Amino acid sequence: MHRRILAPGALAAASLLLAIPASAASSAPGAPGIGDPYYPAYGNGGYDVSHYDLRLRYQPATDRLEGTTTLLARTTEDLSRFNLDFLLDVSEVRVNGAKASFTTSGEHELEITPKTPLAKGTAVTVVVRYSGVPSTKEAYGFNAWLRTPDGGVAAGEPEGAWWWFPSNDHPLDKATFDVSVQVPDGHQAISNGTLQSTSSRAGWTRYNWRSNKPQTTYLATLAVGRFDVTTGTSESGIPVINAYSKDLGDSDGAARASVERTGEVADWLTEYFGPYPYNALGGYVPNTPQVGYALETQTRPFYSPRQFANGSNVSVVVHELAHQWYGDEVSVEHWKDIWINEGFARYAQWLWSEHEGEGTTQEIADYVYASRPADDPFWTVKPGDPGPENQFHISVYDRGALAVQALRNEVGDAAFFAILKGWPTEYAHGNASVGDFQRYAEEVSGQPLAGLFDTWLFQPVKPAAPAARSASIAAVPGVPEQPKSWKKIAATNDVHEH
Template sequence: MHRKIIAPSVLAASLLLVIPASAADFTPGAPGIGDPYYPASGNGGYDVSHYDLRLTYQPKTDLLEGTATLLATTQQDLSRFNLDFGLAVSEVRVNGTKASFAKSGSHELEVTPAAPLPKGRAITVVVKYAGKPSELKVDGWTAWQRTPDGGVAAQEPDSAVWWFPSNDHPLDKATYDVTVKVPDGTQTVSNGVLQSQSSKLGWTTYHWRSNKPQASYLTTLAVGKFDITTDKTASGLPILNAYSKDLGDNDGAARASVERTKDVAEWLESVFGSYPFNALGGYVPNVPTHFALETQTRPFYSPAQFAGGANVSVVVHELAHQWYGDSVSVKGWKDIWDNEGFASYAQWLWSEKEGEGT
């Protein structure tokens, strides 16, 4: 019998190729993404590509029940990772297997998978949860706004923590499917295009889809009773605007402003180039706040923005953000002036075009 002698150095090199990383090589992902202004925002160790959110919301009690499925890729050898989330969690699975989890502080969910996750691996994370978003306080405040007939998630720099688990920073954008079941007679508004609407056994289900990368804080949800208008741009993009039915004296001015979305967007294209997304619109819920926010494809406007009459300028501002702030986003929150600078510049250009001064 012939025996081949293998040099020790060759044998050692061969073993290195087949020996997997030891448990000591796997480390936890950072609990923050590294933003100096908001150190606890976002997380390290993975990148999310898609969120599938399946929610049931009861406006009378503010009870939100959800199952979130995150598709992500690991960016290091992970022993554990964090999600930014505040509601009570009942179960977490990673790649189909139950994972252990624990809350850390008011909005960190630490997930330990049954087996370590090698770098570069595609992972599926499923989180089941329930709670009342308006009762969740992070640093003493809540981003979830109750309305007389529902609730609204719209806030900067954080709103996702109150209604879905995420890697909550603009550095990690993803696409979204948001499916929400609400009592019949109640509607939902979210980002992107409404894919379907169906009713069964006293509940109506809405499915919204955002097919372009979207920051978590730009992902919005409104539940309530709305008057909805629809249209299309000259290029065929769908426009959907929604107004709470109880806006009172601000109703007319709100409509006179937000219904200008179509011609404002077409003018902005002449300034900044082609509109970057596949849907347009805005919504005005009955909330007591005073701000507006560039939630992607469907900006949020507080009724107070229209207390002094029509305010097309704020529509120009939030739509300009679709280019600068939404499509082109900050690397860190210290650069927020870039977002606001371009949007304010657009307002001045509009004012000049309308003959209202510069």
């Protein structure tokens, strides 16, 4: 028997090691990005958020925002440190009740070191107190906070949360939300979901909103200003809340004539996509002429007044409401899967054209194919993986919808509409990739579709005439007459132009 004799210092070190839990000894910092190939620094690793509770106070006159955000999460690995995506000035962070140290790094990272390491599978409550002026904060050379004459708006894709609440900012981490906002009397705070309550005290009014279904962070929205708010109920029984800035000027009538049809359009879309997935509906049009896009913020899309500068356009409402199923209920796995969002939202506009008697989906597909010559750069963008610089390129929309029509012609209407309606149920409130969609379409249709998907989504060239004819696209030579709906559809081409 041999006894190993340890010096006193070594004995102390050994005792210390024995006192440290194995998880603490093996813990490491969470990744500063969730792993998206387009945006490596977006999102974070090591935890999964289940709920956000935001308590905010906003002063429109100065654009000053004060807030306390509470995140409920669970660790997915042993963590010595973890990150949140955020830009405003932080005064305090607590993790499970204890004060945590914090610092900033990179363009938008808030690094948090809890008092003690967190073991994998641990339930975590993170409280962040902060304040700042969102319009003064930039990351990567831009600012996604939209200032208005009477307040501010948070509505941006693929990022927008950093300017008003700390988060794990990537579609892979969905959560429910409570958003409570205090604003001066005479102003309103608009957000997602249902308005739970309002209360007034000492010249301030608090609005409490709740989203009770999983929601990605870029789909969370906030608008503070002076709004005219309309309320109603869709024919199917969903409460509808719409809001319009009181200073929209000449765009006011056209905006209302479009957005007030939200309930009708949502009910119509259920015929194609299945039951509406949420308990609230609506839209809002703030005075943001500096941008032209619209965004499918969950349950209550954002519309720039520029979308209605030339008159009413229900087609853009169709687009954003179609996203409630394709993009919101089923979200991208990574940003390269954007076709699942935009190709199908654009195709919904084609279906609406057919519904309105202004051109069938086939007529629009034939026109898109024939009106773009083979040397048009339009065909060099691959909707199935367009690259971050082309994520919102017109090809993702128009060629993306063309691919949807090619799929419909290939599998037949019965299988196609079964796919269209079944997909949101298959991945309800989750995430999926283009590959997942192809596999699902093959399963439902019973047909191999790899060749069709490759031709219409992944080849950086115009599909040749034989391939088009095989998919019943542009069977007649020449450029067909422009469909009556085309100008309205084309007017929404900048719908997500950032």
